[in-house]
Amino acid sequence: MKRKSVLLTVFAILALSLLMTACGGGQVVEVEKIVTVEVEKIVTVEVEKEVEKIVTVEVEAEVAEATEEAAAAPTEEVAETTEETAAPAAQAGESTLDIVRERGTLLCGGNANVPGFGYLDPDTNEFAGFDIDYCKAVAAAVLGDAEAVEMRATTGTDRFPVLQSGEIDLLVRNTTWTISRDTALGFNFAPTTFYDGQGMMVRKDSGISSLEDMEGATICVQQGTTTEKNLADVFRALGVDYEPVVLPDSPSTTSAYDEGRCDGFTTDKSGLLSQLPLLANADDHVILEVTMSKEPLGPLVRHGDDQWFDIVKWVTFGTFQAEELGITSANVEEMAATSEDPVIRNLLGAEGDLGQALGLDNDFMVEVIKQVGNFGEIYDRHLGPDTIFNLDRGPNAQWTDGGLIYSPPFR
Numbered sequence: 001m002k003r004k005s006v007l008l009t010v011f012a013i014l015a016l017s018l019l020m021t022a023c024g025g026g027q028v029v030e031v032e033k034i035v036t037v038e039v040e041k042i043v044t045v046e047v048e049k050e051v052e053k054i055v056t057v058e059v060e061a062e063v064a065e066a067t068e069e070a071a072a073a074p075t076e077e078v079a080e081t082t083e084e085t086a087a088p089a090a091q092a093g094e095s096t097l098d099i100v101r102e103r104g105t106l107l108c109g110g111n112a113n114v115p116g117f118g119y120l121d122p123d124t125n126e127f128a129g130f131d132i133d134y135c136k137a138v139a140a141a142v143l144g145d146a147e148a149v150e151m152r153a154t155t156g157t158d159r160f161p162v163l164q165s166g167e168i169d170l171l172v173r174n175t176t177w178t179i180s181r182d183t184a185l186g187f188n189f190a191p192t193t194f195y196d197g198q199g200m201m202v203r204k205d206s207g208i209s210s211l212e213d214m215e216g217a218t219i220c221v222q223q224g225t226t227t228e229k230n231l232a233d234v235f236r237a238l239g240v241d242y243e244p245v246v247l248p249d250s251p252s253t254t255s256a257y258d259e260g261r262c263d264g265f266t267t268d269k270s271g272l273l274s275q276l277p278l279l280a281n282a283d284d285h286v287i288l289e290v291t292m293s294k295e296p297l298g299p300l301v302r303h304g305d306d307q308w309f310d311i312v313k314w315v316t317f318g319t320f321q322a323e324e325l326g327i328t329s330a331n332v333e334e335m336a337a338t339s340e341d342p343v344i345r346n347l348l349g350a351e352g353d354l355g356q357a358l359g360l361d362n363d364f365m366v367e368v369i370k371q372v373g374n375f376g377e378i379y380d381r382h383l384g385p386d387t388i389f390n391l392d393r394g395p396n397a398q399w400t401d402g403g404l405i406y407s408p409p410f411r
């Protein structure tokens, strides 16, 4: 329709110009100019309208497609996509640091069911674990008190909405850094504190020694995790059929496996290791050698507050750097007072003003290391040789020992 009307107008102007030319050749140039300008004007307006229409239709189609995809997505994606829109506008622009300081406590989301990493001890009613210590480290840096933390137990499914809605300031709960969580879901991940991978536990007497032996097996897996998707991908790639038994949290997943409802139990290897002692007869089970995925676990915050993200990021790096430099909870004060090494002096705020740029005291890392420890101390306290886990550092060794734990310079 639009194209036809443009053509008709052009035709009319040309006819007029011919008529005028016939009436007096001296006006040809003038008429040509008018025709050109008019045609350009009409064509521009019409093209703009057409483009607007096409863009509107395309955008509408994209939105419809995205909505459909979200509706058809598996559990975790639906939960993640829906919750994303639930982030309150009230959070925008507010300084998390100011809020935490005014409140006097850090609200930290953690795990209550994974001993070693995040565990709520029913006897003491206290949270403890490797992840929980990172909540404490941030509280020590920001409030000067590692105990000024109010823990909130979260599950695989509710951890993201709880962080998005501002109910917590920070989430440290064996959460895998993935691109969709880092972008579409609206989070920023601090450095990975534990490099993990997905594993598979089976009964020793099952005759299963590899994933290929699991044709037709039932596998217990927890909802709202990367585990659920990796399981599907890995088994599809292997061409092995299995039946997932999807459960809402760790206790139900572990007991379903223990009761014999599943031939296999899959989650992060750290998770399998922490659940092993909770089984009726731990000796009857084995974690297969195979690693099914990459699971870099670490703290995360909401998008939208760069200062808060920087604080969590550099407190985490600070624990790495302290271990690398041999600074421990036992010697940190002495190091701060006597060290002449400029690298140590910068990290501990004995010189320079690195803390100030984060909105913190320059000696913020002294409090962290004194009250919580360096990375190695935190690791050993919960997972090291003196614990039931006695977990080798593996990829979680310092980069100087062939591992992946590496801090950029405190400079």
Ligand SMILES: N[C@@H](CCC(=O)N[C@@H](CS)C(=O)NCC(=O)O)C(=O)O
Pocket (backbone or CB within 6 Å): 111, 112, 113, 114, 154, 155, 156, 174, 175, 176, 222, 224, 225, 226, 227, 248, 249, 250, 251, 267, 268, 271, 272, 295, 297
């Ligand atoms: N790292 C994976 C899995 C994390 C996860 O939720 N693991 C389970 C199994 S160990 C867990 O922590 N469950 C504790 C609970 O929900 O109570 C992720 O981020 O999705």
